[in-house]
Amino acid sequence: MSTVFREAVIDLDQYRANIAQITSLVAPAAVLAVVKADAYGHGMVQCARAAIEAGATWLGTADRAEAHALRAAGITAPLLCWLHEPDAVFAAEVRDDIDLGISSRSQLRAAAAAGVAVGHPARVHLKVETGLGRNGIAEYDWEQVVREAAQAEQAGSITVVGIWSHLAGTSSESDAEQAAVFNSALALAVSLGIEPELRHLAASGAALAEPALRYDLVRIGIAGYGLSPWAAERGVDEFGLAPVMTLRSRVVAVRRVEPGHGVSYGHTWRAEHPTGLALVPLGYADGIPRQASGKAEVWLAGRRMPVVGRIAMDQFIVDTGDALVEVGDEVVVFGDGRTGAPTAEDWAGWADTIGYEIVTRIGQRVTREGAGA
Numbered sequence: 173m174s175t176v177f178r179e180a181v182i183d184l185d186q187y188r189a190n191i192a193q194i195t196s197l198v199a200p201a202a203v204l205a206v207v208k209a210d211a212y213g214h215g216m217v218q219c220a221r222a223a224i225e226a227g228a229t230w231l232g233t234a235d236r237a238e239a240h241a242l243r244a245a246g247i248t249a250p251l252l253c254w255l256h257e258p259d260a261v262f263a264a265e266v267r268d269d270i271d272l273g274i275s276s277r278s279q280l281r282a283a284a285a286a287g288v289a290v291g292h293p294a295r296v297h298l299k300v301e302t303g304l305g306r307n308g309i310a311e312y313d314w315e316q317v318v319r320e321a322a323q324a325e326q327a328g329s330i331t332v333v334g335i336w337s338h339l340a341g342t343s344s345e346s347d348a349e350q351a352a353v354f355n356s357a358l359a360l361a362v363s364l365g366i367e368p369e370l371r372h373l374a375a376s377g378a379a380l381a382e383p384a385l386r387y388d389l390v391r392i393g394i395a396g397y398g399l400s401p402w403a404a405e406r407g408v409d410e411f412g413l414a415p416v417m418t419l420r421s422r423v424v425a426v427r428r429v430e431p432g433h434g435v436s437y438g439h440t441w442r443a444e445h446p447t448g449l450a451l452v453p454l455g456y457a458d459g460i461p462r463q464a465s466g467k468a469e470v471w472l473a474g475r476r477m478p479v480v481g482r483i484a485m486d487q488f489i490v491d492t493g494d495a496l497v498e499v500g501d502e503v504v505v506f507g508d509g510r511t512g513a514p515t516a517e518d519w520a521g522w523a524d525t526i527g528y529e530i531v532t533r534i535g536q537r538v539t540r541e542g543a544g545a
């Protein structure tokens with residue numbers, strides 16, 4: 173504790189509790205824990221292990237490299253990755269038992285070729301585009317690609333493990349429209365002889381709030397980390413979930429100033445009364461959004477205090493008023509709101525973004541400390 177400089181404390185017990193809670197909430201659907209982007213900044217390998225311990229039966233990443241890093245760490249759970257570079261060759265994934273999200277005919281062919289090359293079937297999840305407008309096999313291509321997949325499956329070069337899609341989360345009506353497209357795509361695939369073990373559509377938002385969209389498996393990222401998929405509209409505490417990451421630091425300098433004293437670049441803030449200032453060694457290089465300058469608060473000396481002036485690359489300043497604040501005092505930038513501290517979602521509000529971006533962007537200089545590891 174006395175050595176804390178810039179630190180993100182990752183409460184793995186809380187992550188396990190969140191995943192266990194979601195697992196029981198969505199049952200009989202299974203849980204795939206999404207650990208892409210270093211588990212949203214929480215540490216990929218440790219979160220992957222914790223998720224499996226807590227009842228998730230699948231893991232998911234965006235990139236193949238992330239999936240291989242999990243295998244290299246000795247993690248043997250079923251594992252799906254879904255965002256591939258244009259010329260990807262999938263032999264390494266077939267060898268490493270990594271399932272592939274397949275979003276185009278050329279990816280299907282590359283997977284089948286890898287299955288032939290390695291000598292056992294590539295495990296694929298065919299992604300149908302149902303309205304998000306990103307990748308996925310278009311409705312007008314679906315029948316042809318599914319026919320080709322059925323042939324490849326007969327030939328032993330692929331196994332269609334899943335059929336899936338991803339929601340835009342615009343409204344429950346638009347999610348239901350996407351689900352209707354998904355259902356027809358599924359029916360067509362089944363009529364062409366594909367029998368996927370897993371149908372999956374929902375990420376955190378629909379998994380929590382729309383039971384009808386859970387199908388066989390839900391892909392859980394943000395809710396596992398205890399943050400909301402719905403920005404400020406709705407929290408996840410009502411589902412018994414709590415934040416996993418606490419970002420903390422310590423005061424490195426204090427001073428008293430007189431009225432008129434300007435603070436940080438551009439002097440966007442000046443003291444109106446005699447007051448105290450505390451310097452915190454975290455800045456936008458560490459993921460503190462500069463856009464939150466003049467709006468944010470932190471937890472210091474047992475209360476919320478305002479961040480004043482511009483947030484700089486390495487540091488920001490807190491107006492401590494007449495509170496007794498000393499060099500070395502702990503500052504909680506965000507954490508579990510029940511402690512009184514701001515949350516990552518509060519920061520998202522101050523910076524006009526979402527909690528996902530706040531935790532994912534925590535920089536390399538911030539050490540990750542496990543709690544409950």
Ligand SMILES: *Cc1c(COP(=O)(O)O)cnc(C)c1O
Pocket residue numbers: 206208254338374375376377391392393394395401
């Ligand atoms: C990131 C991602 C998820 C997880 O989304 P959350 O909203 O964080 O639960 C699920 N599915 C896909 C395809 C993703 O890219």
